[in-house]
Amino acid sequence: xxxxxxxxxxxxxxxxxxxxxxxxIVLILAGxxxxxxxxxxxxxxxxxxxxxxxxxxxxxxxxxxxxxxNKALEINPDxxxxxxxxxxxxxxxxxxxxxxxxxxxxxxxxxxxxxxxDHNAIGLDFINKGRYAPAFVEFEHYNKLTNRDLxxxxxxxxxxxxxxxxxxxxxxxxxxxxxxPKNPHVxxxxxxAKKEKESGSMLCITDRNHQPLLKKxxxxxxxxxxxxxxxxxxxxxxxxxxxxLGMEYxxxxxxxxxxxxxxxxxxxQKAATSxxxxxxxxxxxxxxxxxxxxxxxSHPKFSPSGIDKKFGSYKYNSNKPFLNRAFETLxxxxxxxxxxxxxxxxxxxxxxxxxFPVQCKGSAIIxxxxxxxxxxxxxxKDMREAIDHSCNIAFAKIGNFLGNEKLVEFxxxxxxxxxxxxxVPVATSTIDTDSENKFTTAEKANGLGKNYKITTLxxxxxxxxxxxxxxxxxxxxxxxxxNIKGEVLYKEEPSVLNNxxxxxxxxxxxxxxxxxVENGLGKKAKVEGIKIAGKTGTARSSKKGLDGWxxxxxxxxxxxxxxxxxxxxxxxxxxxxxxxxxxxxxxxxKKQ
Numbered sequence: 022x023x024x025x026x027x028x029x030x031x032x033x034x035x036x037x038x039x040x041x042x043x044x045x046i047v048l049i050l051a052g053x054x055x056x057x058x059x060x061x062x063x064x065x066x067x068x069x070x071x072x073x074x075x076x077x078x079x080x081x082x083x084x085x086x087x088x089x090x091n092k093a094l095e096i097n098p099d100x101x102x103x104x105x106x107x108x109x110x111x112x113x114x115x116x117x118x119x120x121x122x123x124x125x126x127x128x129x130x131x132x133x134x135x136x137x138x139d140h141n142a143i144g145l146d147f148i149n150k151g152r153y154a155p156a157f158v159e160f161e162h163y164n165k166l167t168n169r170d171l172x173x174x175x176x177x178x179x180x181x182x183x184x185x186x187x188x189x190x191x192x193x194x195x196x197x198x199x200x201x202p203k204n205p206h207v208x209x210x211x212x213x214a215k216k217e218k219e220s221g222s223m224l225c226i227t228d229r230n231h232q233p234l235l236k237k238x239x240x241x242x243x244x245x246x247x248x249x250x251x252x253x254x255x256x257x258x259x260x261x262x263x264x265x266l267g268m269e270y271x272x273x274x275x276x277x278x279x280x281x282x283x284x285x286x287x288x289x290q291k292a293a294t295s296x297x298x299x300x301x302x303x304x305x306x307x308x309x310x311x312x313x314x315x316x317x318x319s320h321p322k323f324s325p326s327g328i329d330k331k332f333g334s335y336k337y338n339s340n341k342p343f344l345n346r347a348f349e350t351l352x353x354x355x356x357x358x359x360x361x362x363x364x365x366x367x368x369x370x371x372x373x374x375x376x377f378p379v380q381c382k383g384s385a386i387i388x389x390x391x392x393x394x395x396x397x398x399x400x401x402k403d404m405r406e407a408i409d410h411s412c413n414i415a416f417a418k419i420g421n422f423l424g425n426e427k428l429v430e431f432x433x434x435x436x437x438x439x440x441x442x443x444x445v446p447v448a449t450s451t452i453d454t455d456s457e458n459k460f461t462t463a464e465k466a467n468g469l470g471k472n473y474k475i476t477t478l479x480x481x482x483x484x485x486x487x488x489x490x491x492x493x494x495x496x497x498x499x500x501x502x503x504n505i506k507g508e509v510l511y512k513e514e515p516s517v518l519n520n521x522x523x524x525x526x527x528x529x530x531x532x533x534x535x536x537x538v539e540n541g542l543g544k545k546a547k548v549e550g551i552k553i554a555g556k557t558g559t560a561r562s563s564k565k566g567l568d569g570w571x572x573x574x575x576x577x578x579x580x581x582x583x584x585x586x587x588x589x590x591x592x593x594x595x596x597x598x599x600x601x602x603x604x605x606x607x608x609x610x611k612k613q
Contacts, residue, residue, distance in 0.1 A: 067093045071106050071137050078113050086110050101130030105138050108162075112143075112155050120155070124162045134166045141172045148176065151279040151504040153183025171200045175207055182210060183278030183505045187218045187239050210506070223277045226256060226268060228287040229313075229500060235268070237277040244269065248287055250322040251294050254345040255285065255445070255498070258325040263332050266343060271444045275502065279510070282501040284313035289582075292608040293318040296601045301589040302568075303346040304605070305481040309574060309583045311515040312485070312494030314443070317478070319346035348447040351474035352587060355560030356411045356594070357570045358432070358468030358475070360483050363404060363533060365423050365431040368526045376422050378402050381414040388460040392417055395559065395593075408533045409541030411557060413467050420466020425456035428465050434521040436482050436493055437475075443498045450479035468558065480572050480585035487530050487554070488574035488583045491522030535577055543571065545599035548606045552577035555602065557594035566590035571598035575606050582609060 070093040077086035087110060093103040108123030134140055144159030157180035164173040178193030194211035201207065217223050222245055226235035235256050236245040244259040246252070257267020265273060272281060293304040293316045306316040323335045323342040335342045344350065366373075383397035394413040401407050407415035420428055432452040433439070440449045453472035456462045464470040478496060486493040495518040502511040522530075534554035537543045542557045555573030562568045569591045574583040584602065591597035 063096055067096050067100055067103065068137065070096075071102060074106055074110065075137060078110055083110060083114055099130060101127045101132035102135055102137065104130065105132045105135070109138050109143065112158055115155070117154060117158055120158055124158070128162070128165055132166065134163060140166065141176060144176045144180070145172075148179050148183070148506070149504060149508065149510065151183070151275050151502065151510050153180050153278045153505070156180040157184060169200070171197055171204070174200060175204075178207075179210065179505055182214055185223055185237055185239060185242065185277045187214050187223075190214045191218065206506070224280055225276045226272075226281045226283060228283055228285045228290075229315075230286065231282070232287045234283065234285070234287070235276070244325070246325045248290070249326055250324045251287070251291050251318075252285070253322050253325055253342075254319045254347065255283070255290075255317060256325065257445075258323075258328045260328050260332065262329055267345075267445055278505050280503045281499060282503075284308075284315065284498055284500045285317070286315045289316040289609060290318060292316070292605060294320075294322070296604045296608075297586075300591055300597070300601070301340060302587045302591065303350070303477040304584065304586050304601075305347050305477045307481045307485045307494075307496060307583045309485040309488035309494070309580045312496045312518070313500070313515075314478075314496055314498050315582065317345075317347040317498075319344065345445070346587075346589075347477045348443070348445060349476070351448050351450065351476060352563075352568055353470075353560035354468040354473060354475040354480065355558040355568070355570060356413075356468055357480055357483060357556050357558035357572050357585075358473070359408065359411065359416050359466075359558075360487065360530060360534070360556050360572075361431050361435055361468075362416055362419055362423070362428060362466045363408060364435075364487075364522055364526060364530055365427050366404070366419055367529045368431070368522055369423065369427065371419070371422060373403065376418055377404070377407075377415075379407070379412070379415040379418050381410075381412050385414050385417065387417065387421075387463050388458045390460045392460060392463050405533060405536055408537050408556070411537075411542055416466045417463035420462050421459050423466075425462045425465065428452075428462065429454050431521075434493070434519050435486060436479055436518055439518070441478070441496060443496060445498065447478060448474075448476050450475040468560065477585045477587050480570065480587070481583055484555070484572040484574045484585065485583035486521050487527050487534065488580035489527075490524045491520070491527035492517055493519040493521045531577065534573070538573070542595040543573070543599055545595060546571060546573060546602040546606075548575075548603055548610075551575055551606060551610050553602070553606060555599075557599060559593045559595075562590045564590050567592055569594040569597040571595075571602050573602055575610055 070089045074086040074089035090106050104123050104127040108120045112120030140159050140163035144156045147156035160176040160180055175197040178190050181193055182190035191214050194207055197207045222236040222238055224236055227233055233247045234252050255267055257269040259265050259269045289306055297304055297318055297320045301320055303319040308315055321340050321342045379401040381394055381398035381401055384391050384393045398410050398412045401412050401415045429452055437450045437452045441447050451474050495516045497513045504510050531554050534556055538546055538553045538555045543555045546553055546555055553573050553575045554577040558570030560568045569588040571594050572585045574580040586598045586601050588597040
């Protein structure tokens with residue numbers, strides 16, 4: 022038998038060479054694949070961190086976003102898109118200088134505009150939100166990364182415009198027209214910019230009827246106050262040396278470039294100013310059905326024009342001209358809060374027979390303390406007489422019949438102990454929830470006591486709630502904000518703060534307030550041909566003397582205004598505040 026030999030792996034050299042070549046090709050391809058996968062995997066990882074960072078920025082979680090960006094840097098310290106993301110983060114935080122710094126680093130590393138950080142979209146978002154300084158940084162960066170296109174040139178023009186750099190805006194708009202000659206959006210804004218350049222100013226804040234309240238000088242950047250001291254506490258002031266107040270401070274990130282429409286009516290504001298000219302105090306006028314603040318005046322006043330030269334005389338004036346008494350000062354309310362006590366009694370169907378008649382001898386002993394009335398009223402037969410005479414003794418009895426808890430409950434329904442946000446600072450009106458004894462409850466029923474405090478705004482809300490059938494509307498001051506394109510970026514709608522009283526209860530209180538003006542202490546507010554529903558008040562001043570109050574709404578049958586007037590250290594409300602209410606109504610309300 023012949024010997025069996027081993028068969029060769031490759032029958033010939035040609036076949037062997039082909040197999041070796043195939044193996045080498047496979048190995049090379051595998052190497053390329055692994056290398057590509059490694060590079061691609063790193064890129065995927067980095068992009069994942071960048072997308073996470075962007076998501077965190079949108080949520081305002083800047084620390085978490087920076088942590089994701091640092092992870093991306095650990096994978097590749099030279100990735101330009103990571104530096105782009107860091108610039109984006111700082112810009113969103115409002116740190117424009119750091120944002121520019123990292124954008125520059127990304128540009129040096131040849132970054133390209135990406136789907137993750139699309140600087141046209143980001144810049145346009147800033148424009149839409151009325152934030153033009155960061156929009157400028159975005160479009161400046163975008164224009165360096167792309168070829169000359171309409172989006173970048175037009176975006177830069179709008180950013181210039183919003184910052185008040187009108188000449189540069191006009192040049193950029195014209196550059197945009199060279200790219201798109203008949204673009205209606207560019208033409209509209211170019212025309213607007215040219216008109217502003219011709220007038221020398223940009224409109225920033227208007228009243229509800231579009232009367233200008235604040236403009237910005239284009240060349241010098243200074244503020245122009247068309248209404249001057251008539252809107253001093255609301256519009257405020259702008260000083261490079263001393264800072265800003267009012268809307269100038271509250272809206273500083275939106276001025277210039279946006280048009281802010283307030284709920285104020287300049288004619289109402291001027292009327293209230295003229296009425297209060299000789300008296301330290303404040304007046305607030307509300308629209309009862311909406312809560313819009315139609316006027317808010319505080320005296321003494323200051324002139325915001327040329328404030329740097331006059332600042333010292335205002336700052337060191339003991340009467341505090343910079344103080345917004347309408348919103349920030351807390352006063353003892355006194356008898357105007359008898360409206361709250363009366364409302365609680367009517368709403369809860371308190372047994373009037375168990376309360377009246379009340380004998381008022383000018384004082385009463387409550388918990389071994391003397392509780393005073395402002396006058397001896399003898400027999401007070403019912404709630405109407407209690408309101409007409411504003412009898413403290415009668416309301417002390419009503420208050421203790423209802424109890425402290427019920428008085429506090431209804432004060433809170435009228436808005437006490439509830440902070441209000443109206444863009445400018447406003448103090449919270451307060452009522453102490455506890456009561457030591459019947460004496461302090463009696464005080465509370467009469468709007469008295471060291472922890473019972475009210476702003477003039479809140480006092481106007483008392484009258485407004487009754488005028489609006491028992492519904493307490495949330496007060497507001499900013500009606501609408503439009504960006505440079507004329508698009509609405511903010512709009513306030515009327516909203517209910519509290520359903521305070523039943524309609525029937527509010528109608529009952531309205532009758533009492535009507536009688537208080539017709540036959541009671543509010544007689545000096547009477548205006549022939551116009552029904553006024555009101556309530557006087559007199560309280561202890563934080564200084565020497567008495568603060569005089571009057572709250573009212575008119576015309577009573579179809580209320581156009583709800584008003585609170587306080588005359589600081591002026592005396593009794595019936596003597597000082599009521600005549601001013603009469604003057605105001607005569608100026609603002611047409612006779613029926």
